[in-house]
Amino acid sequence: MTIAKKFIIFISMMFIMLSSFTVMGKEYTAKGTVNAIKSESKKLNISHGPVKGLMGAMKMDFKVADPAMLSEVSIGSTIKFTLDEDKKGNLTITDLEIIENSEKVMAE
Numbered sequence: 001m002t003i004a005k006k007f008i009i010f011i012s013m014m015f016i017m018l019s020s021f022t023v024m025g026k027e028y029t030a031k032g033t034v035n036a037i038k039s040e041s042k043k044l045n046i047s048h049g050p051v052k053g054l055m056g057a058m059k060m061d062f063k064v065a066d067p068a069m070l071s072e073v074s075i076g077s078t079i080k081f082t083l084d085e086d087k088k089g090n091l092t093i094t095d096l097e098i099i100e101n102s103e104k105v106m107a108e
């Protein structure tokens with residue numbers, strides 16, 4: 001195989017890898033506190049810290065990839081989560097980890 005052919009194959013492989021990255025979207029990690037669990041819309045309202053390269057700290061709703069994630073958290077839980085941004089800019093929580101559960105008993 002000539003060097004030119006090897007180079008073409010290498011470039012093609014790089015291109016395939018890069019294009020699959022684009023399809024997967026961008027990923028971000030963030031930390032926040034759960035304010036509300038919205039089962040019907042499969043969303044969590046979170047007061048999150050700054051998300052590097054995406055946005056500053058704010059309170060907002062995030063859709064979860066799997067409804068089972070909603071039962072993993074409680075109101076007041078501090079979580080570390082992975083956000084996936086698709087091509088349209090839609091954000092979805094694809095993974096979450098509880099850092100701390102609030103010990104406070106919710107007042108009725």
Ligand SMILES: [Cu+2]
Pocket residue numbers: 048055056057058059060
């Ligand atoms: Cu935000």
